[in-house]
Amino acid sequence: MKRCLYCDAVRQDKVSWAAFFGLEKEVMLCERCQAKLEELAAPLCEQCGRSLKELDENFHDGSMCSDCMRWEQDAQWRGVLTKNRSLYQYNSYLKEIMAQFKYRGDYALGEVFCESLLAIYRRELRGTFLVPIPLSKERHYERGFNQAEVLAAMIGEPVGALERQLHEEKQSKKTREERLHRKENPFIVAKRFKEKVAGVDITIVDDIYTTGATVRYAAKALLDSGAKSVSSITIARG
Ligand SMILES: [Zn+2]
């Protein structure tokens, strides 16, 4: 008897020959839970992967959403993120699932998304290096694990190339002017990974894409270290 990884209800697995031979992907949630996940319906914004289907015409041009257009109009950010692809709309149900995964350290829930993440990765981002968004040391200590790293490890071999900047230290070296006007990139590429990321295509892994600022800062750090291109993959599109 198999149980839903989220609500623990007994799953009614359909018995089929495909399933018997392992050809059909195993669904980890019960039907009721699965139905509450909202897939991102085509057409998608070619850059951030958000669904344009029900988005007001004033907020997209048919292929790109207005948020991404704004990023692209800014010379500092143009071309920094090749594309983001996410699995589901960040609705209240997904929020609950992800909170459970994040704070209770529930690895099993990551398995819920494993197959679908892998499918998107293979279809659109195959062969790219997987780089998880790092947590700060304190957060990592509190939680005991980094969910982005867990997800990346489910798709392939994560390369922990990014580190969080130590803020206080950096800030104190700056003039007042610099501190006020230049937003410091929170990410840097760890010294020992600089050669590894140079010249390669990279996919950043995170749990959620909201404003897109986090993945773009991370992408910028990687491009500054010579990465060829940077895309991202997340469970949720906020
Ligand atoms: Zn369920």
Ligand SMILES: [Zn+2]
């Ligand atoms: Zn977009």
